[in-house]
Amino acid sequence: MALTTSVPLLISQQFDSEVVLANYQNGVYYNLEGSAAQIWLGLKVNRTVEEIGSAIAAATGGDVPFITQQVHAFVDGMLAEGLIAEGAADARDEAAIANWAPVLTGAFVAPEFQRFDNLRELLLMDPVHDAGEEGWPLRETQESK
Amino acid sequence: MRASDLIRQEIAAVFAKASEPIEARARCGPFGLRLGFASQALAGMFLPAYIQSTPQAIDLDLRFITAADHDLSALVPEAAEKPRLLIEDGIYSVWQPAVIPVLYAVDLTAKRGIAWLPKGDAPPWIRSRPAISLIQAMMHETPWCAVHAAAVGGTSGFALLAGEGHSGKTTAALACAKAGWLYAGDDFVAVDSETGRIEPLFCSARLRPALVDTFQDFIGDTTPVSDFNGEPRHELSLADLGNRIGGGKLRATFIPRRRGAATPEFTPARQSDAFRALLPTTAYELPGWPNEIAAKVARIAGLAPVFFADTGTTPMEIPSAFARQLERL
Numbered sequence: 001m002a003l004t005t006s007v008p009l010l011i012s013q014q015f016d017s018e019v020v021l022a023n024y025q026n027g028v029y030y031n032l033e034g035s036a037a038q039i040w041l042g043l044k045v046n047r048t049v050e051e052i053g054s055a056i057a058a059a060t061g062g063d064v065p066f067i068t069q070q071v072h073a074f075v076d077g078m079l080a081e082g083l084i085a086e087g088a089a090d091a092r093d094e095a096a097i098a099n100w101a102p103v104l105t106g107a108f109v110a111p112e113f114q115r116f117d118n119l120r121e122l123l124l125m126d127p128v129h130d131a132g133e134e135g136w137p138l139r140e141t142q143e144s145k
Numbered sequence: 146m147r148a149s150d151l152i153r154q155e156i157a158a159v160f161a162k163a164s165e166p167i168e169a170r171a172r173c174g175p176f177g178l179r180l181g182f183a184s185q186a187l188a189g190m191f192l193p194a195y196i197q198s199t200p201q202a203i204d205l206d207l208r209f210i211t212a213a214d215h216d217l218s219a220l221v222p223e224a225a226e227k228p229r230l231l232i233e234d235g236i237y238s239v240w241q242p243a244v245i246p247v248l249y250a251v252d253l254t255a256k257r258g259i260a261w262l263p264k265g266d267a268p269p270w271i272r273s274r275p276a277i278s279l280i281q282a283m284m285h286e287t288p289w290c291a292v293h294a295a296a297v298g299g300t301s302g303f304a305l306l307a308g309e310g311h312s313g314k315t316t317a318a319l320a321c322a323k324a325g326w327l328y329a330g331d332d333f334v335a336v337d338s339e340t341g342r343i344e345p346l347f348c349s350a351r352l353r354p355a356l357v358d359t360f361q362d363f364i365g366d367t368t369p370v371s372d373f374n375g376e377p378r379h380e381l382s383l384a385d386l387g388n389r390i391g392g393g394k395l396r397a398t399f400i401p402r403r404r405g406a407a408t409p410e411f412t413p414a415r416q417s418d419a420f421r422a423l424l425p426t427t428a429y430e431l432p433g434w435p436n437e438i439a440a441k442v443a444r445i446a447g448l449a450p451v452f453f454a455d456t457g458t459t460p461m462e463i464p465s466a467f468a469r470q471l472e473r474l
Binding site: 009011013015016018020022024027029031116135136137138139 | 146148149151152219221222223224229230231233238240415416417420421424425428429435436439440443446447
């Protein structure tokens, strides 16, 4: 299954070993740290779940099958939250793939994301945010000019 | 005809009239504006929020008009009850239907913009930051970004106050302004994401009625209370601050919050905390180029140390606490 981190209306920013994801569609923000951030960053350079599991196991001295299973579960969770999507992965940047390695210290800690729902209320209040990318449909009389 | 062509044509038609009855010049972030109002009523509605001055260059010619002045109903998009955003061929345009609809459009090449009020009135929160989405559009492909934050400056530099509504931004900013600090805004300010330069966009403030007593002697006469979705605010003009409406270099980002401290307390925070505090309202209220804006906000979040600031229970203790914290950096 090909996965992509390029999701419409999802903004991502990396701060050192932390990743913040902002879903502009529903106003939910997510914080990924530790192994969670490393999994997302691995997917971003088109590493497979198995490759990520093996790399994290190597970095933490953990059990490859167990960690790969944890990565699988976390990826399923991110798919459910819309933080990644199935589909054509971005073009593989071989240099980025070769250079990628999880930045983790100590024993493996199961990945999880922090979810911030407190911004959803803002979406209900604000009159502009829905302005979408579907353009500016002119009424028929104007289109015919 | 493409929507951008039609909008460009209608903007040109508005500017075919050599001038408007009320004209003024103002600075707004890094830009110089020439403002035209089709009536005294429109000038009274929006001009108090602007920092009136004589900028060296005019970066945007902006006119405020109503349906009685120009019939721009042809620009109202299909399904007019839905908000719309158009970025096409040098045209940026936002249709805000809401209860009181507003159409903003700018021809970025001609440097001409319009704020069209079909009902002759504007939502109260727009009066404190008129046409700000057009200003953000002008910042496209520059390092500048309008961000949802307050900013005040003392002798050690500027503090950017980032956070959601009710976090205490306005209280802290007005307390500092009352104590003699430079004031760059309580709602949106302009920040250069490369240099950390902060500039005011407007000289307005949005004060909760509960705080009027605290600042009565500073703000003078209050305006009537506006109420949007249960959020009552006095839309104030602080134009009387004169040259204390100003900008400077970012020294720290404070994220105000109320956690029960009696006196102001600071706790180190992360760059990502500043990013989360700055981005949501910035992005939602200023549509367009979300990735570019997020990248700028991320850079701004990393320009200076970040602290959570529990602002305490006595607003007038905030300025000295902020000053001590800035001096320590």
